[in-house]
Amino acid sequence: MTCNNAAEAQKGAFITFEGGEGAGKTTHIRFLSQTLEAMGREVVCLREPGGTSIGEQLRAVVLDPRNDVMADECELMIYLAARAQLVAQIVKPALERGAVVLCDRFSDSTMAYQGFGRGLDRDLVRRANDFACQGIRPDRTILLVPPSTRAGLARATVEGADRLEAAGDAFHERVNAAFAQMAAEEPERMRTVRSASKKSDTARAVFAELVDLFPQFEECLTSPTFFKSLDGAQVVQGARSGAMEGGARSDATEDGARSGMMEGGARSDVTEDSARSDVMEGGIRSDATEDSALDAALTGASAKACDEVPPRAGVSTCVSKNALAKEGDA
Ligand SMILES: Nc1ncnc2c1ncn2[C@@H]1O[C@H](COP(=O)(O)OP(=O)(O)O)[C@@H](O)[C@H]1O
Ligand SMILES: Cc1cn([C@H]2C[C@H](O)[C@@H](COP(=O)(O)OP(=O)(O)O)O2)c(=O)[nH]c1=O
Numbered sequence: 001m002t003c004n005n006a007a008e009a010q011k012g013a014f015i016t017f018e019g020g021e022g023a024g025k026t027t028h029i030r031f032l033s034q035t036l037e038a039m040g041r042e043v044v045c046l047r048e049p050g051g052t053s054i055g056e057q058l059r060a061v062v063l064d065p066r067n068d069v070m071a072d073e074c075e076l077m078i079y080l081a082a083r084a085q086l087v088a089q090i091v092k093p094a095l096e097r098g099a100v101v102l103c104d105r106f107s108d109s110t111m112a113y114q115g116f117g118r119g120l121d122r123d124l125v126r127r128a129n130d131f132a133c134q135g136i137r138p139d140r141t142i143l144l145v146p147p148s149t150r151a152g153l154a155r156a157t158v159e160g161a162d163r164l165e166a167a168g169d170a171f172h173e174r175v176n177a178a179f180a181q182m183a184a185e186e187p188e189r190m191r192t193v194r195s196a197s198k199k200s201d202t203a204r205a206v207f208a209e210l211v212d213l214f215p216q217f218e219e220c221l222t223s224p225t226f227f228k229s230l231d232g233a234q235v236v237q238g239a240r241s242g243a244m245e246g247g248a249r250s251d252a253t254e255d256g257a258r259s260g261m262m263e264g265g266a267r268s269d270v271t272e273d274s275a276r277s278d279v280m281e282g283g284i285r286s287d288a289t290e291d292s293a294l295d296a297a298l299t300g301a302s303a304k305a306c307d308e309v310p311p312r313a314g315v316s317t318c319v320s321k322n323a324l325a326k327e328g329d330a
Contacts, residue, residue, distance in 0.1 A: 012095030022155030047104035116178030
């Protein structure tokens with residue numbers, strides 16, 4: 001299999017992943033980012049809320065189960081504040097550089113969770129979202145749909161629930177129904193992919209929804225083996241979710257543990273590990289092994305995409321080498 005590694009001027013692309021709890025967003029963002037990097041693209045992986053130092057601090061507050069008195073209006077403002085910072089500090093500059101920005105949740109989550117889930121005025125949510133996004137809109141949004149709301153929640157809460165995960169089945173049913181409605185209203189941008197089947201099938205469907213933006217994916221899609229190794233990549237929830245506090249996940253810990261999105265969206269293997277331990281709150285993590293296993297499996301899959309791996313030096317990665325979006329780079 002061949003692929004085009006030419007270092008030509010690239011147009012930036014902003015791809016967001018949306019969906020209810022445990023839909024598989026983290027898994028598929030990681031696979032996609034490694035593939036794009038192997039093809040020579042600069043990739044910046046982000047998650048919301050978070051991705052900047054300010055955003056990660058806001059995340060810790062909004063997801064902390066101890067903040068159970070938080071008003072819905074306050075919750076909305078925190079998500080929007082984190083987004084405004086992320087867009088200004090990381091997303092805009094990265095797109096201007098020509099990077100592919102992959103974001104785990106964005107404005108659709110605010111409409112689904114705070115608009116439909118909490119029942120806040122949806123027109124106000126839309127306008128406030130537009131303000132926070134500063135004119136930036138996703139080029140494509142992948143809506144990942146878990147087998148059922150309950151199954152997704154079960155996947156996501158193996159180690160306990162953060163404040164949003166603990167909002168109840170009815171809340172999460174509303175959220176998932178909202179995502180489906182929003183995808184139906186905007187089918188060109190928002191593409192629905194079910195994550196009920198094998199991860200390889202889900203990944204293939206994700207790539208199929210992006211092939212018009214990344215024509216190189218045509219070769220992945222016609223390969224009988226490209227996606228297969230993903231099925232061997234197990235995400236060990238316990239290893240990823242970090243320290244527990246009385247059955248509830250510490251979101252600060254979970255932040256560092258799961259996404260590996262460093263402050264400013266940048267990370268390296270070394271800083272990532274220290275970042276993970278920095279955010280620990282009384283727990284010992286063992287996700288390094290699990291993450292390496294996942295990375296190895298995914299890298300194997302990505303490597304098959306291109307005869308000319310590894311990617312050219314200097315190409316950043318959200319998984320291990322992203323040296324781009326350090327604090328203040330904007
Ligand atoms: N088809 C699938 N695609 C992605 N993840 C899946 C799939 N089937 C099962 N899973 C599992 O679902 C769990 C949640 O995945 P994750 O990527 O963390 O979701 P999210 O980031 O949306 O919460 C993981 O344990 C993952 O292994
Ligand atoms: C971005 C965003 C997230 N959320 C919620 C969804 C999640 O429950 C939580 C983010 O936590 P996270 O653990 O990242 O969830 P997931 O792994 O399922 O993506 O915040 C909102 O309610 N509004 C928003 O605007």
